Amino acid sequence: MEYLIRFSQLHETFRSAEIQAIAVIEGVDLRVISYSDESPFCVVRLPSEDAARAIMRRSVLAHAIYEHWGTADTYDELHPIIKRDTAHLWPQYVEPSFKMNIDAYQGSRSSSKKQLALINSFSYLPFKGPIRLSCPDQEFTIFEQWEFDAVPLNLPSPLKVHFGRLIACGVRDLIHTFDLKKRDYISTTSMDSELALVTANIALAAPGKIFYDPFVGTGSFPIACAHFGALGLGSDIDGRSVRGDGGKKSLRGNFQQYGLEKLLGDVFVCDLTNSPVRRARILDGIVCDPPYGVREGLKVLGCKDPESTPWVVEKGRKMYRDPAFVAPKKPYSFMAMLDDILNFATDTLVDNGRISFWMPTANDEEQEIGVPTHPCLAIVVVCTQVFNKWSRRLITYRRLPDAEVDLSALAQQKKMKHEAQTNGINADDLNPFRRHYFRGFKSEQDLTDDAATDKILNTT
Amino acid sequence: MKILSLNFLTCAVKACKSSSDSYPLHPKDAELVQDEIEVNAQLLVNLLPRLDWTALSTTATELGFPALPPQPPSAEDLQADDKTLRDLHNLLMETQIMEGKLVCGNCGHEYAVREGIANFLLPSHLV
Numbered sequence: 001m002e003y004l005i006r007f008s009q010l011h012e013t014f015r016s017a018e019i020q021a022i023a024v025i026e027g028v029d030l031r032v033i034s035y036s037d038e039s040p041f042c043v044v045r046l047p048s049e050d051a052a053r054a055i056m057r058r059s060v061l062a063h064a065i066y067e068h069w070g071t072a073d074t075y076d077e078l079h080p081i082i083k084r085d086t087a088h089l090w091p092q093y094v095e096p097s098f099k100m101n102i103d104a105y106q107g108s109r110s111s112s113k114k115q116l117a118l119i120n121s122f123s124y125l126p127f128k129g130p131i132r133l134s135c136p137d138q139e140f141t142i143f144e145q146w147e148f149d150a151v152p153l154n155l156p157s158p159l160k161v162h163f164g165r166l167i168a169c170g171v172r173d174l175i176h177t178f179d180l181k182k183r184d185y186i187s188t189t190s191m192d193s194e195l196a197l198v199t200a201n202i203a204l205a206a207p208g209k210i211f212y213d214p215f216v217g218t219g220s221f222p223i224a225c226a227h228f229g230a231l232g233l234g235s236d237i238d239g240r241s242v243r244g245d246g247g248k249k250s251l252r253g254n255f256q257q258y259g260l261e262k263l264l265g266d267v268f269v270c271d272l273t274n275s276p277v278r279r280a281r282i283l284d285g286i287v288c289d290p291p292y293g294v295r296e297g298l299k300v301l302g303c304k305d306p307e308s309t310p311w312v313v314e315k316g317r318k319m320y321r322d323p324a325f326v327a328p329k330k331p332y333s334f335m336a337m338l339d340d341i342l343n344f345a346t347d348t349l350v351d352n353g354r355i356s357f358w359m360p361t362a363n364d365e366e367q368e369i370g371v372p373t374h375p376c377l378a379i380v381v382v383c384t385q386v387f388n389k390w391s392r393r394l395i396t397y398r399r400l401p402d403a404e405v406d407l408s409a410l411a412q413q414k415k416m417k418h419e420a421q422t423n424g425i426n427a428d429d430l431n432p433f434r435r436h437y438f439r440g441f442k443s444e445q446d447l448t449d450d451a452a453t454d455k456i457l458n459t460t
Numbered sequence: 461m462k463i464l465s466l467n468f469l470t471c472a473v474k475a476c477k478s479s480s481d482s483y484p485l486h487p488k489d490a491e492l493v494q495d496e497i498e499v500n501a502q503l504l505v506n507l508l509p510r511l512d513w514t515a516l517s518t519t520a521t522e523l524g525f526p527a528l529p530p531q532p533p534s535a536e537d538l539q540a541d542d543k544t545l546r547d548l549h550n551l552l553m554e555t556q557i558m559e560g561k562l563v564c565g566n567c568g569h570e571y572a573v574r575e576g577i578a579n580f581l582l583p584s585h586l587v
Contacts, residue, residue: 207500207502207503208500208502208503208505208506209503209506210503210506210507210510231500231503233465233468235580237581239577239579239581242577243575243577246575261497262497262498262500265462265464265465266461266462266464266465267577268461268465268469268577268578268579268580269577269578269579269580269581270472270579270580270581271472271580271581271582274472274473274474274580274582274587275472275580276469276470276471276472276571276580277468277469277470278467278468278469278470278483278512279477280510280512281510282468282510284506301581301582301584301587302584302587303584303587306584312584313583313584313585316583316584316585316586317583317585319583320582320583321570323572323574325583327581327582327583327584328583328584350510
């Protein structure tokens with residue numbers, strides 16, 4: 001049977017990735033019949049109504065799913081389609097109470113007279129039950145898809161019309177449940193609730209699984225994973241972000257706020273490049289938003305310049321047992337860290353376990369940072385959230401079972417080390433994205449031009 | 461820090477990774493607390509094949525728990541026997557080291573645990 005999903009028209013590139021991931025979690029065979037990033041309507045084939053309900057139980061980006069009764073360019077074409085394809089379904093809905101909705105995307109059906117006329121054009125449906133506007137047994141919806149700006153342009157008719165019977169609503173309420181504004185403890189880089197939940201969905205967080213976030217901060221990702229039933233583990237190089245002020249204002253406090261404490265595995269303080277996590281295939285999923293040096297510094301353990309500051313190393317040798325000792329940190333390359341993350345995922349994920357991480361890039365083609373690859377990890381999907389001059393991508397990989405890994409590519413990859421990139425000293429040398437960000441994503445040419453202009457201005 | 465995590469973690473020093481003495485880390489002056497957490501059977505069954513049972517036995521003995529059986533229970537055992545399930549749940553999920561140290565058996569480095577959060581950051585000469 002075909003079902004119509006009404007998505008929210010936001011985070012477009014994440015939508016099909018989310019429902020496909022949920023289909024994998026629920027073990028449901030889902031086929032997308034029609035989908036476009038420009039439209040909130042998507043037609044899918046699913047084995048049953050129960051399957052449709054299962055998808056909606058976890059979907060954050062879908063408003064609802066409907067039994068698909070017909071799609072056409074005009075109402076004159078839609079009615080014959082409904083009569084032809086769904087007449088066998090009608091007898092079930094003769095008795096129950098019902099309600100008709102109109103959902104006009106980018107358009108408006110504001111006059112109640114017109115609304116009523118539209119609903120009455122469906123009067124050939126033999127629904128004899130009482131009409132109930134609240135809590136009816138069945139809800140039917142007329143969907144209209146209008147061209148952009150249809151209302152001010154005063155367009156006469158929609159581009160497309162759909163008709164469907166409501167099966168189940170998605171869980172967009174969760175966005176408010178986990179809203180950062182209502183969370184007791186957040187920091188500058190806490191991931192917003194909607195995208196954290198979507199990330200947990202795409203990474204296949206589910207009951208009985210173990211998920212790990214190596215850049216846990218205030219715990220947005222493990223909280224989202226725990227909501228879907230997974231045990232959330234996390235670590236951070238900065239213990240202060242994990243501890244917070246203690247009590248409610250801490251990562252544990254956040255878990256308590258949502259009643260998810262039973263699914264908080266553990267948090268510890270460590271650095272990904274010197275991680276204590278045992279190299280064994282123990283994790284079902286890794287989700288993270290690594291620091292990229294703009295809001296949050298990108299640092300790892302080590303002394304920035306041991307030759308000119310040997311006392312830093314010496315102090316560590318003597319003092320490290322002191323509870324007040326703070327381990328020195330140095331700037332690190334973003335590209336090297338992405339490689340470290342992929343290597344870590346390769347070593348610790350179970351077969352077909354997923355890693356989903358966020359990565360920024362400039363929109364300008366010349367400054368774009370490519371999607372990193374690893375022979376043991378297959379890219380599942382890349383979703384993009386576009387800002388003005390830069391975007392961030394959610395990249396999801398699947399750990400290939402060893403039998404499927406291309407061994408020659410693996411040998412090649414081990415040989416290639418990103419030595420050149422790890423050799424820089426300051427954050428800008430190490431991190432091209434940071435450099436471009438603070439230059440406003442201007443090209444080298446623009447920068448030279450700007451410098452020349454400044455010179456002229458200064459001399460005159 | 462849960463005993464479960466202790467089974468997943470080893471010494472952070474790179475040179476120790478190859479030594480079998482570096483795992484498991486040995487608790488020292490450990491203050492234990494018992495949380496009360498609902499039993500999550502599905503999680504435990506899933507965890508079972510990922511646990512290093514020998515290391516878990518060592519940790520349990522060091523913390524004064526009764527000795528574990530030499531072989532890990534099977535998934536069927538866990539589902540059939542409520543007591544085995546509860547005992548394992550109590551050890552892995554409910555027992556926490558709140559204060560104390562974790563010591564590497566190879567290099568002797570001590571990692572402090574404060575308020576249940578272990579610190580694995582290393583001084584520069586060990587990086």
